[in-house]
Amino acid sequence: MFGFAIVAMAPALVISRMLSPRKRSNPVKFLPMECGQVPSGEGRTHFMMQYYPYILMFVIFDVMAIFLYAWGSALLYLPKSATLPMIGFLGIMFGAMSFALYQSGRRRIW
Amino acid sequence: MSVIAPQFKFSEFVKSLLDNAFWILFLMVLVGLPAVMMILFVIDLPVIDGELLTPFLAFTWLVDPTRTLPIIHALMATDFFRIAVFPGFGFAALLAAGTIFAERKMLAKMQLRVGPFYCGKIEGILQLMGDGLKLISKEIIIPAKADKPLFWAAPVLFVATAAAFVSLIPVAPGWVVADIDLGLLGVFAVIGFFPIITILSAWSANSKYPFIGGIRALFQMVSFEIPLILSLLGVVMLTGTLNLSEIVESQSAFPWIVFLPIGAIVFFITMLAELERIPFDLPEAESEIVAGWLTEFSGMMYGLVQLGTYLKLYAFAALFVVLFLGGWHGPMVVPPFPYEIITEGITMGPVTAQIPGLPLFTQEMLNGTFWFVLKTVAVIFFILLPRGVFPRIRVDMLLNLGWTKLIGLCFVNIFIALGLLYAGVLGPGGLQ
Numbered sequence: 001m002f003g004f005a006i007v008a009m010a011p012a013l014v015i016s017r018m019l020s021p022r023k024r025s026n027p028v029k030f031l032p033m034e035c036g037q038v039p040s041g042e043g044r045t046h047f048m049m050q051y052y053p054y055i056l057m058f059v060i061f062d063v064m065a066i067f068l069y070a071w072g073s074a075l076l077y078l079p080k081s082a083t084l085p086m087i088g089f090l091g092i093m094f095g096a097m098s099f100a101l102y103q104s105g106r107r108r109i110w
Numbered sequence: 111m112s113v114i115a116p117q118f119k120f121s122e123f124v125k126s127l128l129d130n131a132f133w134i135l136f137l138m139v140l141v142g143l144p145a146v147m148m149i150l151f152v153i154d155l156p157v158i159d160g161e162l163l164t165p166f167l168a169f170t171w172l173v174d175p176t177r178t179l180p181i182i183h184a185l186m187a188t189d190f191f192r193i194a195v196f197p198g199f200g201f202a203a204l205l206a207a208g209t210i211f212a213e214r215k216m217l218a219k220m221q222l223r224v225g226p227f228y229c230g231k232i233e234g235i236l237q238l239m240g241d242g243l244k245l246i247s248k249e250i251i252i253p254a255k256a257d258k259p260l261f262w263a264a265p266v267l268f269v270a271t272a273a274a275f276v277s278l279i280p281v282a283p284g285w286v287v288a289d290i291d292l293g294l295l296g297v298f299a300v301i302g303f304f305p306i307i308t309i310l311s312a313w314s315a316n317s318k319y320p321f322i323g324g325i326r327a328l329f330q331m332v333s334f335e336i337p338l339i340l341s342l343l344g345v346v347m348l349t350g351t352l353n354l355s356e357i358v359e360s361q362s363a364f365p366w367i368v369f370l371p372i373g374a375i376v377f378f379i380t381m382l383a384e385l386e387r388i389p390f391d392l393p394e395a396e397s398e399i400v401a402g403w404l405t406e407f408s409g410m411m412y413g414l415v416q417l418g419t420y421l422k423l424y425a426f427a428a429l430f431v432v433l434f435l436g437g438w439h440g441p442m443v444v445p446p447f448p449y450e451i452i453t454e455g456i457t458m459g460p461v462t463a464q465i466p467g468l469p470l471f472t473q474e475m476l477n478g479t480f481w482f483v484l485k486t487v488a489v490i491f492f493i494l495l496p497r498g499v500f501p502r503i504r505v506d507m508l509l510n511l512g513w514t515k516l517i518g519l520c521f522v523n524i525f526i527a528l529g530l531l532y533a534g535v536l537g538p539g540g541l542q
Binding site: 001002003004006008009010012013016017018019021022023027029030031032033034039043044045047054055057058061062066069072073074075076080083090094097101 | 130133193194198199245246247248249250251252253254255262265266267269270271272273274276277287288294295298313315316317318319321322325329332333335336339340343346347350351352400405406409410411413414417505506509513514517521524528531532
């Protein structure tokens, strides 16, 4: 389906390119959009988003969430005693997450 | 007074049309027909009634009404039909187009406007077609110093990824493009591609507004991916499978929203965030950063991104239906196919027509599709509704919501599922 969509949708761009006018009269036209101003400086600047700790947390807790699926899909076939270590794992992860959130709230250290 | 096209000449216009027609014919003859022949040389042709169906024979049979339906049956059994037409691209694109039109009309009514009105005689019903024609005939402007290959590839990749998401959705019993055992993990894998495409296109444009929008999209999608994944864990725990068709089968008595309402609500909120819809439309905030990461897209590239966005919307709504609302299950409302037509044929006056190959679709499939589409449309309505009601929220509010409140609710949901399982309400020996 991925390939089908590429094969079906790429011609739309080609047809559009064939139909549409192409005038290279004005170099200002090809400048990046800045509401009519002539842009100054680089387009790909260093932009401080201030929320970098969330990205770091994502790297860890996304993997955790996927690991939980390995347990969750097999839960019906496991003995009930196998749930206790998983609860412990969840507790550790919950604690780690709350500590990370607490740290990410302290903006001065970032 | 300014003229719209001062250098317009009718003769030039006709010449350009003829030029395009010539080149299309030229390429058809030199490339298209040989390509068709080569494909026919390679693929396996189906056997119908003991005869090998060559293209020549197929065209001959198509005009014979008694043999048309078996050919259509054979066509519907192929993978190509599933990918291109029914549970796949055509069906999803139709629903997506309907969604766009319904959204514009509904939003206009909510804001006491009229909405699309003039294009097409009845309530602007041809507005989408007009928009498509406009987009395809507009010039594509690529900003200077942009990374051209990436910039061209991004809209196509966006649509293709959305289509890959659509392919995992089961619509009716047995009607799914890719029925894989790890379907839900496949969904997560596909969802993970959207921020990558967004940030690549934003970076390749070499402009400031797309860059800021792309970074916002990255933050938003990344921080809502964990609540999204965790909120579906309850369903997987109760069903014990990751296959989406089996998850639907498990809801024949109760949809999971009855037992896991918190998971459903959290999934709905994360869905709004992943779709970049109000109140989470920070990546495209049109009143702050021009159009976010879509700023530099023009003409058909923008059209493709819109198509991909609405395909994604359909796929998320369908995923909600599959996981929480019971998919294709519902009371049987489609009447059974009258068997007199199969045995005796249709009698119209003096003529009796025997039509072999009927019925074209089974009763279960029609009923399943009906209920699936009905539920999906309802969910799409609730996705569209906040756009007329809520304002946009700030980035820090968004991240705080995603990381503290929604993840906490996800854990509550997991413990509700565990409690239901171990109290014996659900699972082996329980209700289902």
